[in-house]
Amino acid sequence: MNQAAIKLSKTERRLLNDFQRDLPLDPRPFNHIAEQLGVTESEVIEMLRRLKAGGLVTRVGPVFTANRVGVSTLAAAAVEPSEIVEIAGMINRYPEVNHNYEREHKFNLWFVVTASTSVQLRHVIEDIELKTGLEVLVLPMLRDYYIDLGFPIEWIDQVEH
Amino acid sequence: MISDFQLSGLTRLNTEKLSSQQLQTLLIGEIEAGLPLVPKPYAEIADRLGATESQVIDALEELKADGCIKRFGIIVRHRELGYLANAMVVWDVPDQSVNETGELFGHAPFVTLCYRRPRRLPKWPYNLFTMIHGVDRNHVMKQVDRLRELVPDSELPSEILFSGRRFKQRGARYSSTFLNSETPETRISSEIKPDLFT
Numbered sequence: 001m002n003q004a005a006i007k008l009s010k011t012e013r014r015l016l017n018d019f020q021r022d023l024p025l026d027p028r029p030f031n032h033i034a035e036q037l038g039v040t041e042s043e044v045i046e047m048l049r050r051l052k053a054g055g056l057v058t059r060v061g062p063v064f065t066a067n068r069v070g071v072s073t074l075a076a077a078a079v080e081p082s083e084i085v086e087i088a089g090m091i092n093r094y095p096e097v098n099h100n101y102e103r104e105h106k107f108n109l110w111f112v113v114t115a116s117t118s119v120q121l122r123h124v125i126e127d128i129e130l131k132t133g134l135e136v137l138v139l140p141m142l143r144d145y146y147i148d149l150g151f152p153i154e155w156i157d158q159v160e161h
Numbered sequence: 162m163i164s165d166f167q168l169s170g171l172t173r174l175n176t177e178k179l180s181s182q183q184l185q186t187l188l189i190g191e192i193e194a195g196l197p198l199v200p201k202p203y204a205e206i207a208d209r210l211g212a213t214e215s216q217v218i219d220a221l222e223e224l225k226a227d228g229c230i231k232r233f234g235i236i237v238r239h240r241e242l243g244y245l246a247n248a249m250v251v252w253d254v255p256d257q258s259v260n261e262t263g264e265l266f267g268h269a270p271f272v273t274l275c276y277r278r279p280r281r282l283p284k285w286p287y288n289l290f291t292m293i294h295g296v297d298r299n300h301v302m303k304q305v306d307r308l309r310e311l312v313p314d315s316e317l318p319s320e321i322l323f324s325g326r327r328f329k330q331r332g333a334r335y336s337s338t339f340l341n342s343e344t345p346e347t348r349i350s351s352e353i354k355p356d357l358f359t
Contacts, residue, residue, distance in 0.1 A: 020234045
């Protein structure tokens with residue numbers, strides 16, 4: 001269990017939980033946060049710098065909408081567990097593959113292929129099938145139901161088990 | 162990670178010749194790694210680009226309005242906050258109710274992705290994919306139970322695919338996408354979205 005989360009102050013927790021979206025496009029956005037938290041602007045900036053240095057915050061900024069250009073798909077293959085490292089390495093060599101994960105299932109290798117056209121995408125997948133001798137499940141997104149409102153944090157010392 | 166475009170951004174630009182499209186493109190390169198943590202971050206970015214603070218703010222408003230930026234704020238790392246388990250949970254939902262179920266699941270606070278995908282019968286019967294983060298496996302499984310309570314059919318077939326080793330995860334390189342649409346390998350896909358946080 002990560003100890004860092006437990007050591008956060010109440011203000012830091014509010015900062016992390018309440019300002020994941022709609023940072024004001026106002027010349028002094030951190031001052032706006034400071035007013036909400038009842039602290040000074042420089043304290044907010046200091047907290048953010050510390051949280052970033054400590055790895056709890058990646059950045060203060062945008063999450064971009066993916067796939068505005070090009071086409072991509074999730075793909076999966078059922079690989080012999082003893083061969084998974086080797087097969088994953090073969091798949092990683094394709095520059096069109098930008099994620100490649102092991103998951104606990106018969107279909108245990110999951111990767112994302114991105115290309116500029118659907119024809120190119122199909123060629124990459126066919127080539128992977130040819131080289132690995134595996135059948136690849138092609139699972140493109142048909143519809144996105146997710147609304148990104150940030151991630152409400154249930155602080156780990158408050159989670160019941 | 163410095164793209165060609167970020168290097169070119171180091172050259173100060175003539176503001177008068179900068180179209181709003183160009184500014185947006187440059188701005189994406191400047192902000193993808195986050196705002197500078199200073200009292201007037203937009204002014205500092207404007208300074209780097211040779212634009213004005215209000216031009217930067219307007220361009221960001223446009224990027225948000227047209228959906229290019231889907232969220233703008235503090236991006237937290239789940240793993241560092243103690244959310245050590247993540248699972249792809251897949252569901253076999255009848256086609257006539259998949260949209261309704263997708264909307265319900267997609268709004269659940271602990272779900273960080275919710276997509277409809279095709280079935281590949283007979284090997285793959287699942288058509289709804291959700292990504293769930295939890296402190297540990299039990300926590301993830303409790304979240305799955307909470308999703309199940311949202312739908313009338315409590316027997317909805319599903320499987321939980323916990324994540325194992327990460328063999329590849331390329332970081333976001335949006336700016337080069339906008340600059341050079343001929344290089345697909347520089348595009349980002351957030352199909353496995355939580356990884357954007359790591």
